[in-house]
Amino acid sequence: MAKLKFYGAAGEVTGSNHILEGDGVSIMIDCGFFQGVKVCDDKNNEKFPYDPSTIDALFVTHAHLDHVGRIPKLFNEGFKGKIYSTPPTREIARLMLDDTLRVIAREAKADGHEPLYHEDAVQKALAHWETVPYGKEILFKNGMSARLRDAGHILGSAMVEIARNGKKLAFSGDLGNSPSPLMPDTEHLSDVDYLVIEAVYGDRAHENINERTNHLKQVIEETIARDGTLMIPAFSIERTQDLLLELNEMIEGKQVPEIPVFVDSPLAIKVTKVFSDSKSYFNKTVQDDIRSGDDIFKFPKLRFTERSQDSIAIKSVPNPKIIMAGSGMSNGGRILHHEKNYLPDPKSTLLLVGYQAVGTMGRLLQEGIKSVRIFDEDIPVRAKVITIEGYSAHKDMNALLEFVGTMQDSLKKVFVVHAELGAGLFFAQRVRDYVGVDTVMPKAGEEIEIDF
Ligand SMILES: [Zn+2]
Numbered sequence: 412m413a414k415l416k417f418y419g420a421a422g423e424v425t426g427s428n429h430i431l432e433g434d435g436v437s438i439m440i441d442c443g444f445f446q447g448v449k450v451c452d453d454k455n456n457e458k459f460p461y462d463p464s465t466i467d468a469l470f471v472t473h474a475h476l477d478h479v480g481r482i483p484k485l486f487n488e489g490f491k492g493k494i495y496s497t498p499p500t501r502e503i504a505r506l507m508l509d510d511t512l513r514v515i516a517r518e519a520k521a522d523g524h525e526p527l528y529h530e531d532a533v534q535k536a537l538a539h540w541e542t543v544p545y546g547k548e549i550l551f552k553n554g555m556s557a558r559l560r561d562a563g564h565i566l567g568s569a570m571v572e573i574a575r576n577g578k579k580l581a582f583s584g585d586l587g588n589s590p591s592p593l594m595p596d597t598e599h600l601s602d603v604d605y606l607v608i609e610a611v612y613g614d615r616a617h618e619n620i621n622e623r624t625n626h627l628k629q630v631i632e633e634t635i636a637r638d639g640t641l642m643i644p645a646f647s648i649e650r651t652q653d654l655l656l657e658l659n660e661m662i663e664g665k666q667v668p669e670i671p672v673f674v675d676s677p678l679a680i681k682v683t684k685v686f687s688d689s690k691s692y693f694n695k696t697v698q699d700d701i702r703s704g705d706d707i708f709k710f711p712k713l714r715f716t717e718r719s720q721d722s723i724a725i726k727s728v729p730n731p732k733i734i735m736a737g738s739g740m741s742n743g744g745r746i747l748h749h750e751k752n753y754l755p756d757p758k759s760t761l762l763l764v765g766y767q768a769v770g771t772m773g774r775l776l777q778e779g780i781k782s783v784r785i786f787d788e789d790i791p792v793r794a795k796v797i798t799i800e801g802y803s804a805h806k807d808m809n810a811l812l813e814f815v816g817t818m819q820d821s822l823k824k825v826f827v828v829h830a831e832l833g834a835g836l837f838f839a840q841r842v843r844d845y846v847g848v849d850t851v852m853p854k855a856g857e858e859i860e861i862d863f
Pocket residue numbers: 473475564585
């Protein structure tokens with residue numbers, strides 16, 4: 412027998428943290444931030460509800476902060492085990508945690524307390540962090556073995572498959588919106604008895620990929636016709652690179668005229684470099700393009716503005732132009748400078764391509780607010796604000812159900828995590844109805860015994 416314990420992303424979409432405990436071995440899957448309006452929600456300050464020194468190993472599914480944010484804190488509270496992930500996940504997590512140090516220091520200062528952790532804890536985590544390729548077996552003393560499988564979500568993302576006594580348990584991590592522009596399709600899993608699955612979009616269907624590309628093209632054409640600036644607040648991992656790949660195709664394919672495109676985020680620029688160095692992790696189509704000589708992150712008039720003086724100089728580049736910058740929800744980062752400059756301009760457009768959390772400026776803009784406060788100034792919003800759905804890196808409700816359906820013959824029980832209560836319960840019911848498998852949505856702190 413073994414126990415599954417759910418300590419985060421249980422009944423909510425962030426704070427991923429699960430433990431499998433059986434026969435003297437404890438394996439943790441992910442240890443991420445709880446996130447809301449703040450990058451690091453106050454809830455992260457609470458002590459872990461278990462003793463981290465008793466955990467043997469931590470598997471990291473991918474480098475998003477809601478999966479890696481609390482790893483350094485684990486070391487501050489006694490964790491001594493090894494961390495395993497794919498090589499790109501370790502590399503991107505290193506960049507994310509480094510960037511996070513600055514963000515959590517700023518947020519903590521504003522709230523008048525100490526940051527959650529400092530650089531020494533990040534260094535400890537990296538020193539204990541080993542990389543393994545997809546498919547390689549890691550053995551534990553009680554006979555458990557673990558393997559990473561490609562989740563197709565973001566670069567290096569993995570599902571974790573754990574086998575023991577002829578039975579198999581799989582943690583989905585976040586599941587890719589296959590087919591994705593850059594990533595391979597989610598790998599097929601077989602003979603899975605127990606499945607812990609994310610369901611962020613458990614109750615929603617996505618816009619079709621072709622519609623979203625046409626929509627983007629139309630927004631660019633309108634920007635050119637009006638001689639405006641197109642601002643795209645973009646997340647640093649995957650979204651920025653997906654957009655670059657699409658722009659690369661549109662511009663090199665002469666579907667839209669060449670206009671200046673700026674990637675104005677030091678983090679996104681560093682992450683794009685990791686993508687460039689990890690070409691074997693792309694899907695076959697993109698790998699074939701690269702082999703035929705196309706540099707997918709290079710096209711006429713594309714510029715990466717890492718230094719702040721280059722960022723400031725974007726203002727003097729005549730319209731039309733496209734600026735991609737972080738943060739993705741306009742709650743910080745260089746996008747704020749551009750929004751201050753161009754939101755008052757009726758010729759300009761703000762294009763939202765990612766989830767905008769309640770309480771963020773991005774959400775207010777999405778909902779049509781007429782004036783926003785940026786750097787202590789009231790900024791009138793006269794620019795067009797447009798949302799394109801369909802850039803999600805997650806499977807939608809139908810793809811999730813289809814994924815579970817492929818394991819129908821072997822599945823004994825499904826655990827739904829990483830979903831808001833409504834979406835998760837809705838998805839759990841659909842799995843029961845359509846796949847016919849016992850499905851539950853664990854509560855935070857819940858422990859469930861399984862025959863494993
Ligand atoms: Zn993710």
